[in-house]
Amino acid sequence: MVSHSDLSILVLYNPACGDNTAREFFETHVLPRLERSGIIPSAVVATEGVGHAGTVVIDFLKQHEGDVAIVLGSGDGTLHEIINALAFSYTNTTQRAIPFVLVPCGTANALYSSLFTPSSEQDPIASRLSSLEAFIARSKPKSLALACTSLVGGTLQQNSRTVISVVVTSTALHASILKDSELLRKDIPGIERFKVAAQQNITRWYRSRVRLLPILSTGIVQVYDADADDFVPYQGSLDMSASFWYFLSTVNVDRLEPAFRITPLMSRIPSQDVSLDVVVVRPERDPAFTSDTPTTREAFARKTGVVFSGAYQDGNHIRFRYRQDGEIGDYRSGPAVVEYFRCGGWEWVPDEADERARLICTDGTVLEVAKGGKAVCNAIAAIPNGNIECLVYT
CATH class of the missing domain: 2.60.200.40 (Tumour Suppressor Smad4)
Structure with missing residues (x-):
């Protein structure tokens, strides 16, 4: 298992998705949680419009050829945008695994809600940090079909x-x-x-x-x-x-x-x-x-x-x-x-x-x-x- 210090970590969030609170949530909860765990991102980026998320990820992968992780604050649409950018705008000569840390900030958040079953008893902030906590705990990531x-x-x-x-x-x-x-x-x-x-x-x-x-x-x-x-x-x-x-x-x-x-x-x-x-x-x-x-x-x-x-x-x-x-x-x-x-x-x-x-x-x-x-x-x-x-x- 690769240690956090050996990873190049991109923190990327879409401030316009959902109810427009992604920036506040990342500044208040996500970035401080990473800091408390001694995890230092290589870059922190807020998307600026349609297509920007895919461009940011591709540029990051070109700059960091080793193991990476992407902390993504968005809805399903931004992840969709990134994956399609990787499929059609990124040339890669070797097999590569790209693990995502999902922080739900969109409207429906179908993927996150399916991976982490919603519970009315769970703290609403903690419920949005489950994937982040799994990353901090160095859990084995799950492949996506x-x-x-x-x-x-x-x-x-x-x-x-x-x-x-x-x-x-x-x-x-x-x-x-x-x-x-x-x-x-x-x-x-x-x-x-x-x-x-x-x-x-x-x-x-x-x-x-x-x-x-x-x-x-x-x-x-x-x-x-x-x-x-x-x-x-x-x-x-x-x-x-x-x-x-x-x-x-x-x-x-x-x-x-x-x-x-x-x-x-x-x-x-x-x-x-x-x-x-x-x-x-x-x-x-x-x-x-x-x-x-x-x-x-x-x-x-x-x-x-x-x-x-x-x-x-x-x-x-x-x-x-x-x-x-x-x-x-x-x-x-x-x-x-x-x-x-x-x-x-x-x-x-x-x-x-x-x-x-x-x-x-x-x-x-x-x-x-x-x-x-x-x-x-x-x-x-x-x-x-x-x-x-x-x-x-x-």
Whole structure:
């Protein structure tokens, strides 16, 4: 284990994220805690705008070729920015591990909340210093899986691009929520804006073709079986052509907000492979479905509020089933409302006529698939460019 004195340590925080208190928190709590432990950072930097965090990290790595650690005060978006800068703007000739010390300063802090389960009994300041304390105690950092999403094909080939995610990659309702929530950020800076955006999009369905890709190490796709309370090999078709209400995948996290456990099996049944957890809701699986009409969509939206409420109830939504009449609840039999897959990746080919189906969300950044194109998302263990492994102190 490398001692702190042999590490080059970058302290980096985003003063504009969350409620704009990162600078105060670092000056009051983080920097004094490091000083009391005899840990001297090589540099302390506050970000100055979009893209600056990635530039700072790359410059730091070029100046310090040995072992490093990055104390990062931000939300998930700044970490996403750094990882993508490392992937596409940093040339590295040797394998390198980059451990992060996370100090949550953002709005949702999905990664931090997943690694350090929130508790109402814990001191609010101490709860934000858990990763820092693990670093000070020289705990072994945990590897982060990544999701690599490429937007390919279509009539505008110049729009093709690849993005790395460390938390979530989604389409359908979640991508629409993230797109519209940005318009609400100024008036509703907290997580309540996501609920408002959800209500604005709750009746939308998204037409697409989907292919689930097997886990590379096993060659299979798994699906959650509520009766067995475990994953089993998926026997259905890996190709789906349907209307989707929800389609979301995660790496590393079981929640997107401290209380919103959308992929609870990520932590309860940890994967032994590099994989994605994918949750899917297809309205046409509803036994009450007869045809796609505005009335049908409104009726389905009224029922699916249960899905969101279940996610806020410790991830209980994955146990909800349909009754024969289409009612949703925690029943002992019936088709699952939420299909929960564990796979190596997925392809999303949106219907050309459905503009909203072309939205892809990667860690809060909303992209658009070119008309006639598709999104391909794969779980990976390291940043391909230079084989950089990202880790976090837990």
